[in-house]
Amino acid sequence: MTVATDIAIASPAHRNPWRVLLWLAPLTAFWIGLNYWLPALQASGVPSTATRLAIHIAIVLGLWLALERTGLTQRQRLGLWLAVVVPYTLWLAVIWSVAVNGVFRPGNNTPPLVPLAIFMPASWLVGLQVYRVLGGIFLVGWARGVIPGIFALPAGIGDVTTGLLALPVAYLLVSRNGDGVRPAIAWNIFGLLDFTIAIGIGLATAPGPLQVIVPSIPNTGVGLYPAVLIPAFAVPSSILLHVLSLRQLRRRRAA
Numbered sequence: 001m002t003v004a005t006d007i008a009i010a011s012p013a014h015r016n017p018w019r020v021l022l023w024l025a026p027l028t029a030f031w032i033g034l035n036y037w038l039p040a041l042q043a044s045g046v047p048s049t050a051t052r053l054a055i056h057i058a059i060v061l062g063l064w065l066a067l068e069r070t071g072l073t074q075r076q077r078l079g080l081w082l083a084v085v086v087p088y089t090l091w092l093a094v095i096w097s098v099a100v101n102g103v104f105r106p107g108n109n110t111p112p113l114v115p116l117a118i119f120m121p122a123s124w125l126v127g128l129q130v131y132r133v134l135g136g137i138f139l140v141g142w143a144r145g146v147i148p149g150i151f152a153l154p155a156g157i158g159d160v161t162t163g164l165l166a167l168p169v170a171y172l173l174v175s176r177n178g179d180g181v182r183p184a185i186a187w188n189i190f191g192l193l194d195f196t197i198a199i200g201i202g203l204a205t206a207p208g209p210l211q212v213i214v215p216s217i218p219n220t221g222v223g224l225y226p227a228v229l230i231p232a233f234a235v236p237s238s239i240l241l242h243v244l245s246l247r248q249l250r251r252r253r254a255a
Contacts, residue, residue, distance in 0.1 A: 054131075
């Protein structure tokens with residue numbers, strides 16, 4: 001089980017998993033509205049920095065809590081935890097450093113590097129992907145006329161939908177035992193399809209040798225810091241989390 005599902009067990013809210021949307025949806029709408037009315041907020045990089053650090057801390061802490069439930073000795077738990085956390089943290093540090101220095105900035109003479117970062121190796125811990133609602137920033141960019149709708153709408157709507165459904169699906173997985181496996185598998189597939197569509201459209205619309213669609217609004221914002229941390233780090237992390245989640249669900253279904 002993930003840390004998120006452990007929380008769900010301890011909460012009576014899992015009896016009605018959809019009640020979580022009563023507070024999650026308004027918070028998501030508030031966040032999107034705040035970024036729309038205060039564009040300088042996102043441009044400052046503060047929200048992105050806080051988000052990336054919070055997600056990273058949650059994953060490494062969740063991994064330690066999960067290892068404590070195993071039969072491993074303390075030394076074994078520490079060794080395994082470090083084996084995962086150290087490369088994962090170094091990966092974040094490298095991506096962050098090159099993003100700040102504009103390495104992912106789209107150009108006309110070189111292949112876009114953001115898609116290459118998606119396939120970098122990493123270790124991960126499956127966790128609750130509520131943070132996907134923060135992908136609503138793409139919708140903000142579209143509403144402000146800085147990101148083309150052909151990319152922003154499917155990417156933003158897909159991310160927000162995945163994030164909003166994450167908690168209810170986790171609650172279903174805990175409270176309904178085997179009955180929750182099917183919606184969890186469907187949720188994972190939807191999340192992966194969201195990335196497939198967004199990555200494909202992003203490649204086709206970003207300036208460079210791979211561009212085949214030229215939208216009226218240049219799709220260059222995603223390659224700039226701090227927005228670039230989403231495709232360069234958050235996306236591959238989430239893909240890995242989806243893959244591990246599907247692996248666990250397959251084992252659970254076979255048990």
